[in-house]
Amino acid sequence: MDFLPVFMQLNGRDCLVVGGGEVASRKAALLIDAGATVHVRAPVLSASLQDSLAASRIQHRTGQFEATDVKGMTLVIAATDDATVNTAVHAAATAQQTPVNVVDDPDLCTFIMPSIVDRSPVIAAVSTGGSSPVLARMIRSRLETMIPSAYGRLAKMTADFREKVKARFDKPSDRRLFWERILQGSVAEMVFAGRDAEAEKIIQQTLDAPDAMQQEVGEVYLVGGGPGDPDLLTFRALRLMQQADVIVHDRLVSKEVLDLSRRDAERIYVGKERAYHAVPQEDINQLLVRLAKEGKRVCRLKGGDPFIFGRGGEEIDTLAEEGIPFQVVPGITAAAGASSYTGIPLTHRDYSQSVVFATGHLKDGTINLNWPALAQPNQTVVFYMGLVGIGTICAKLIEHGMPADTPIALVQKATTPEQRLFTGDLASMPAVVERENIKAPTLIIVGNVIKLHEKLNWYDESAYWGVESA
Missing domain, CATH: 3.40.1010.10 (Tetrapyrrole methylase, N-terminal domain)
Structure with missing residues (x-):
C-alpha cells in the first residue's frame, strides 16, 4: 500500500493552493466543500477563482510563491504548470512537515487527492496512488451508479437514532442486526424515494415494538x-x-x-x-x-x-x-427507445408539434379508438401492440382524413441487436407486414417525422439485421 487512506478534518483550517488556473480552481473547490479556509497564491486568477474571491470563498495572495506562504497551513496543494514553482512548494511544505500534493507529480506528493463519491456524510474515495487518475475516475463512475444519492440523508437519519438504539439494545450484536435490517429494508428504500418522515416513523415504531427484531412485511x-x-x-x-x-x-x-x-x-x-x-x-x-x-x-x-x-x-x-x-x-418507454434508435424524433418543430401514444389492442380485443383525434395534422402517433391490427389502423387513419401517403414506420425489437425497421406509407404498410416475417414486439410510428430517419439515424446498423423500406 503506497498511501494510507485517511480522511482529514479541515473545517475552519487554513489550506494553501498555489496556482491560479482551472486545475487550481477545482482543487480549491474541494477544499471549500470540506469547510477549509482557502488561501490561493497566484499572480493572476482564472474566471472561476475570481468568482470565488468575489463571493468571499477564498483569500487571494498576489505575486509569486514564497516559502513563508506555507507557515500555519494544514495542507498545501501546488497546481501550477511551472515545475520550478511546484518543486519549491514541495520543498517548503516538507521542510515544515506539512502535507503537500503536487498535481500530476506523484513523486512530489505526500498525500494524494482521490476521486470522490460525495454522499455526505458518506464519502467514498478512490485512488491509484497517482499512477492513473483516469482509472480512478472510471472506478468512481462505477461506484456512482451503485451508491444512491440519498445515502447521505440515510446516514444522518441513523445518526439521529444511534443513542436510542443503544438504549434499546444492550448487546452490540443486537444493535448490528437491527441496523442491518433497517439499512437493507423498506426504511432505506423510503429514504431513497424521498419519504423521510415515514422512514423515521417506522424506525421509531420498530424500537417501540415488544420484539423489535420480528419479521416485517416485504x-x-x-x-x-x-x-x-x-x-x-x-x-x-x-x-x-x-x-x-x-x-x-x-x-x-x-x-x-x-x-x-x-x-x-x-x-x-x-x-x-x-x-x-x-x-x-x-x-x-x-x-x-x-x-x-x-x-x-x-x-x-x-x-x-x-x-x-x-x-x-x-x-x-x-x-x-x-x-x-x-x-x-x-x-x-418503447416509443422513446424506438424513436431514438431509428433517428425518428417524436416531435420536430417543422413536422410535428405533438405526439400521442395509443394502444392497438384494447381490453375487449378491438381497436375502437378516437380516430378523428388521432388523424390530426402536424402530429406524431405511436401505436403500441398494433402489429395484428395494422390493416385496420392504416385504413381508419385514412378514412378520418390522414393522407394515404403519410409516412409510417414499424420498429421490431427496438434498441436490441435484433432491431429491424420497416418504412412506408399508410397505403403500403399493410402489404409490407403481410410480405415480411415481422414478429412482436413491434412499435408503429405514424407522421412526417419519419422523413428525418435517413438524416438523423445514428445507431450502428451493423448491430442489427438491417433496415428495410417498403
Whole structure:
C-alpha cells in the first residue's frame, strides 16, 4: 500500500493552493466543500477563482510563491504548470512537515487527492496512488451508479437514532442486526424515494415494538426495464433488481436486462402475449401481495415503462389496498427507445408539434379508438401492440382524413441487436407486414417525422439485421 487512506478534518483550517488556473480552481473547490479556509497564491486568477474571491470563498495572495506562504497551513496543494514553482512548494511544505500534493507529480506528493463519491456524510474515495487518475475516475463512475444519492440523508437519519438504539439494545450484536435490517429494508428504500418522515416513523415504531427484531412485511418494486438495451436502465432500477429476493417479469423484458438482476433471486415468469396470458392479471396482483407478505423483496420487472400500457396502475392499486409497501421506478418507454434508435424524433418543430401514444389492442380485443383525434395534422402517433391490427389502423387513419401517403414506420425489437425497421406509407404498410416475417414486439410510428430517419439515424446498423423500406 503506497498511501494510507485517511480522511482529514479541515473545517475552519487554513489550506494553501498555489496556482491560479482551472486545475487550481477545482482543487480549491474541494477544499471549500470540506469547510477549509482557502488561501490561493497566484499572480493572476482564472474566471472561476475570481468568482470565488468575489463571493468571499477564498483569500487571494498576489505575486509569486514564497516559502513563508506555507507557515500555519494544514495542507498545501501546488497546481501550477511551472515545475520550478511546484518543486519549491514541495520543498517548503516538507521542510515544515506539512502535507503537500503536487498535481500530476506523484513523486512530489505526500498525500494524494482521490476521486470522490460525495454522499455526505458518506464519502467514498478512490485512488491509484497517482499512477492513473483516469482509472480512478472510471472506478468512481462505477461506484456512482451503485451508491444512491440519498445515502447521505440515510446516514444522518441513523445518526439521529444511534443513542436510542443503544438504549434499546444492550448487546452490540443486537444493535448490528437491527441496523442491518433497517439499512437493507423498506426504511432505506423510503429514504431513497424521498419519504423521510415515514422512514423515521417506522424506525421509531420498530424500537417501540415488544420484539423489535420480528419479521416485517416485504416490499414490491415496480420497475421499468426499458425497451431492451440494458444500458438504458436507470441507476435505481439496477440497484433494486440486484437486491430483490424475487423477480416477477414479463415477456417484453429482454434477456440482457433480466441477466442484470440478482443471480440467486427466484425468477417467476408471468408473460403475456395476444390472446394468451401465462398468468392472468388478477393472479399476478395476488402473487405480488403473497410474496410481500412472506417478507420478500419483490421486483416486478416490466418492459418499457410500467405506467405506459404496462398495467402498473392496476398492480399497485391492489398493493395499496393490502397495505403492501411499494415504489415505482420509471423506465424508458418503447416509443422513446424506438424513436431514438431509428433517428425518428417524436416531435420536430417543422413536422410535428405533438405526439400521442395509443394502444392497438384494447381490453375487449378491438381497436375502437378516437380516430378523428388521432388523424390530426402536424402530429406524431405511436401505436403500441398494433402489429395484428395494422390493416385496420392504416385504413381508419385514412378514412378520418390522414393522407394515404403519410409516412409510417414499424420498429421490431427496438434498441436490441435484433432491431429491424420497416418504412412506408399508410397505403403500403399493410402489404409490407403481410410480405415480411415481422414478429412482436413491434412499435408503429405514424407522421412526417419519419422523413428525418435517413438524416438523423445514428445507431450502428451493423448491430442489427438491417433496415428495410417498403
